Amino acid sequence: MRTLTTTLTLLGLLTACTGDSVTPDGSDDTDVVSTDPTCDPPSATTCDNPYASLRGTVRLGADAPEGSRQGRLLILLAHEWLGQGAVGGVPHIGADLGEVDLDAGPIDFELDMCAGGSMWSEENCSYQLIAVIDTNGNQTSSNMVPDAGELAGRIASLDVSCHAETECLDLVIDCAGPDCVRFEDKTTACACDPDSCNSEYVTCR
Ligand SMILES: [Ca+2]
Numbered sequence: 511m512r513t514l515t516t517t518l519t520l521l522g523l524l525t526a527c528t529g530d531s532v533t534p535d536g537s538d539d540t541d542v543v544s545t546d547p548t549c550d551p552p553s554a555t556t557c558d559n560p561y562a563s564l565r566g567t568v569r570l571g572a573d574a575p576e577g578s579r580q581g582r583l584l585i586l587l588a589h590e591w592l593g594q595g596a597v598g599g600v601p602h603i604g605a606d607l608g609e610v611d612l613d614a615g616p617i618d619f620e621l622d623m624c625a626g627g628s629m630w631s632e633e634n635c636s637y638q639l640i641a642v643i644d645t646n647g648n649q650t651s652s653n654m655v656p657d658a659g660e661l662a663g664r665i666a667s668l669d670v671s672c673h674a675e676t677e678c679l680d681l682v683i684d685c686a687g688p689d690c691v692r693f694e695d696k697t698t699a700c701a702c703d704p705d706s707c708n709s710e711y712v713t714c715r
Contacts, residue, residue, distance in 0.1 A: 549678035557624035566679025567616035598691035630707035635700035662690035672707035
């Protein structure tokens with residue numbers, strides 16, 4: 511399984527780098543080679559809007575640096591516009607997915623954005639989604655900065671809209687150490703989208 515996964519990942523990268531997916535015999539191999547995750551339908555959400563469900567998989571990137579592939583997997587949806595970029599952003603909602611082995615293949619996840627109080631991007635702008643493989647037990651939703659050598663990954667600038675489903679997310683572990691989750695704090699305020707979602711908490715102006 512490990513070999514198959516690695517092979518598919520490498521082939522996927524090759525396809526991405528060479529543009530159109532055409533095999534030597536001229537046929538389209540798009541259906542054969544893909545790293546796109548597939549997601550189950552959303553579970554019920556606390557705000558009764560299925561678009562609050564963030565689903566996807568966490569997987570090891572083909573060019574991931576050295577570091578333990580085994581550990582406790584934590585994921586966190588953190589605000590990008592409320593400061594605290596030095597610690598990965600203000601936490602919104604996270605999950606502890608327990609002990610995992612990234613070499614065994616992708617790991618499914620699902621988060622209910624509304625479980626942390628509805629904060630749609632229309633009124634709170636973008637999020638970053640973080641995954642950390644914690645090897646020494648010190649990560650929590652309020653400490654998502656990986657230690658030196660610990661593996662992590664993120665999806666930045668992720669919008670969670672009440673008007674549209676979020677795509678099935680491909681969260682790739684391809685980084686090691688504290689800088690994997692850090693970002694520069696914004697110097698402007700989040701601008702409210704006129705297409706309101708009536709979020710429970712509103713931070714835009
Ligand atoms: Ca740690």
